Amino acid sequence: MSRSRPIGCHRLDRNWVPKVSLLRHGFTAAALFLLATHAHPQTLARIRETKTLRCAINRETPEYSTSDDHGPRQAFDADLCRAVAIAILGPTARIAAIPYPDDGAATEALRTNQVDLIPTQTLDLTHASDPAFTFTPPILYDGVGFLVPIAAHLTHPTQLAGKKICFLAETEVEVSLRAWFSARRLHFLPFPFQEEGEMEAAFVTRNCTALAGDLTRLAATRLAFGPLATRYALVPGQISEDPLAAASRSDDPAFAAIVRWTLEVLLQAEALHLTRKTIAAPHPNSDPTIQILTGQTHEIGARLGLSNAWATEVVSAVGNYGEVYARALGSPLALPRALNRLSSHGGLMLPLPLK
Numbered sequence: 001m002s003r004s005r006p007i008g009c010h011r012l013d014r015n016w017v018p019k020v021s022l023l024r025h026g027f028t029a030a031a032l033f034l035l036a037t038h039a040h041p042q043t044l045a046r047i048r049e050t051k052t053l054r055c056a057i058n059r060e061t062p063e064y065s066t067s068d069d070h071g072p073r074q075a076f077d078a079d080l081c082r083a084v085a086i087a088i089l090g091p092t093a094r095i096a097a098i099p100y101p102d103d104g105a106a107t108e109a110l111r112t113n114q115v116d117l118i119p120t121q122t123l124d125l126t127h128a129s130d131p132a133f134t135f136t137p138p139i140l141y142d143g144v145g146f147l148v149p150i151a152a153h154l155t156h157p158t159q160l161a162g163k164k165i166c167f168l169a170e171t172e173v174e175v176s177l178r179a180w181f182s183a184r185r186l187h188f189l190p191f192p193f194q195e196e197g198e199m200e201a202a203f204v205t206r207n208c209t210a211l212a213g214d215l216t217r218l219a220a221t222r223l224a225f226g227p228l229a230t231r232y233a234l235v236p237g238q239i240s241e242d243p244l245a246a247a248s249r250s251d252d253p254a255f256a257a258i259v260r261w262t263l264e265v266l267l268q269a270e271a272l273h274l275t276r277k278t279i280a281a282p283h284p285n286s287d288p289t290i291q292i293l294t295g296q297t298h299e300i301g302a303r304l305g306l307s308n309a310w311a312t313e314v315v316s317a318v319g320n321y322g323e324v325y326a327r328a329l330g331s332p333l334a335l336p337r338a339l340n341r342l343s344s345h346g347g348l349m350l351p352l353p354l355k
Contacts, residue, residue: 042251042252043116043248043249043251043252043255044088044252044254044255044258046116047085047088047089047116047255048088048089051089051093051094052085052093052094052095052096053081053084053085053088053089053093053094053095053096053116053117054095054096054098054114054115054116054117055077055078055081055095055096055097055098055115055116055117055118055119056098056100056106056109056110056114056115056117056118056119057074057077057078057081057097057098057099057100057119058070058072058073058074058077058099058100058102058103058106058118058120058121059072059074059099059100059101070103070122070142070214070216070217070242070244071142071213071214071215071216071217071218071219071220071221071333072216072220073120073140073216073328073329074097074099075327075328075329075332076119076120076140076324076325076328076329077097077119077120078095078097078119078328079318079324079327079328080119080120080139080246080263080324081095081097081117081119082095082317082318083262083263083266083314083317083318083324084117084119084246084258084259084262086310086313086314086317086318087258087262087265087304087306087310087311087313087314088258088306088310090307090310090313091313091316091317098114098115103121103122103127106118106121107121107127107133107247110133110247110248110249111132111133111249113249116248116249116255117246117247117248117259118246118247118248119139119246120139120140120244120245120246121135121244121245121246121247122242122243122244123135123138123243123244123245124242127247131250132249132250133247133248133249133250134247134248134249134250134253134256135245135246135247136245136246136247136256136259136260136263137245137260137263137352138243138244138245138348139244139245139246139263140243140244140340141241141242141243141244141338141339141340141348142214142215142216142242142243142244143214143215143238143239143240143241143242143339144172144173144176144177144180144212144213144214144215144238144239144240144242145157145212145213145214145215145218145234145235145237145238145239146160146165146210146211146212146218146234146235147203147210147211147212147213147218147221147222147232147233147234147235148160148209148210148211148232148233148235149206149209149231149232149233150230150231150232150233151231152209154209154210154235155235155236156235156236156237157180157235157237157238157239158184158186160209160210160235161181161186161187161188162186162187162189163189163208163209163210164189164190164191164207164208164209164210165177165188165189165190165191165208165209165210165211165212166191166192166193166199166202166203166207166208166210166211166212167190167191167192167193167199167211167212167213168192168193168194168196168199168213169192169193169194172242173212173213173214174190174192176239176240177190177212177239178190180239180240191207191208199211200221204225204228210235214242215234215238215335215338216329216333216335218234219234219329219333219334219335220333222234222333222334223332223333223334234335234336236336236338237338238338238339241339241348246259246260246263254304254305257304258304258305258306261304262314263321264351264352264354265293265311265314265315265354266314266315266318266319266320266321266324267320267321267342267349267350267351268289268293268351268352268354269293269311269315269319269320269321270320270321270322270323270342270351271342271344271351272287272289272290272293274290274293274294274315274320275315275319275320275323276315276316276317276318276319276320276323279294279312279315279316280294280312280316283296288355289353289354289355292354292355293311293312293354294311294312295307295308295309295310295311295312300354321342321349322337322342325337325340
């Protein structure tokens with residue numbers, strides 16, 4: 001990346017805590033201590049000082065993990081990381097993309113201040129209940145699905161009743177499979193494996209009808225088949241929703257707010273049909289949200305301590321959410337957007353209002 005440039009900012013005084021009012025509303029001493037520690041924006045200050053955002057890029061090792069069934073998503077994570085860096089530092093922002101093999105390693109790196117941000121982290125009770133971290137709303141929905149031979153002509157998961165299904169044993173995928181088939185009183189014919197290589201060999205030699213796993217993992221597995229990849233398809237639909245969200249440490253709410261609203265800007269830009277090519281074009285007499293998003297009202301910067309051009313600079317660099325998805329997950333992995341479509345198109349991605 002080229003040299004970064006500092007940008008002007010406006011900061012609110014975050015050191016004042018209305019202790020009496022908080023106590024009246026049932027806050028404990030521990031809660032007050034936690035709020036006090038939040039008053040030190042160390043992450044944001046370090047990023048501006050070093051002019052670099054450190055991101056944990058979850059690359060996922062080729063072997064399946066019993067604690068993390070998601071597939072590799074380096075390109076997607078890198079684009080989200082770059083978007084946040086540009087929001088803070090401007091168009092020439094630098095990122096340090098540090099690879100980690102799975103969720104656990106990335107979480108430990110964030111906890112110990114080796115990185116500033118995990119662009120996509122599993123959003124579940126285990127992770128979200130940890131007071132050390134704060135999460136954005138989901139930015140990518142993964143979930144258990146099925147990879148099948150195209151020749152099998154299977155178009156819905158229910159058609160796999162009574163058919164042998166390959167999966168890695170003792171994982172969340174197995175839990176989801178058993179729960180889904182049981183809830184629908186469908187005959188589940190399991191074919192569990194301990195080794196990924198053996199499982200894939202059984203699948204390609206037709207010893208099982210379907211390969212089950214998180215969709216990001218299945219898409220990567222299919223791609224790894226090389227010339228044989230065209231013989232296989234993902235069954236439309238999925239049997240679980242496993243959201244991924246951006247995670248940062250909870251000791252810097254100013255930085256966390258920038259992360260959250262950077263991702264919201266990507267979604268809002270897509271909803272407004274603003275792309276890398278059109279975001280910077282003049283928008284006379286436009287929609288009020290477009291005026292806010294493009295900095296014409298001088299509102300979008302001051303609220304976060306950023307320049308009013310930050311959202312335009314972000315979208316100009318990485319595109320809107322749909323462009324990021326298509327570039328990182330659509331073209332290389334042929335991973336359908338499915339639940340990751342905007343809510344206006346039947347998905348779960350709902351841009352929050354910029355007002």
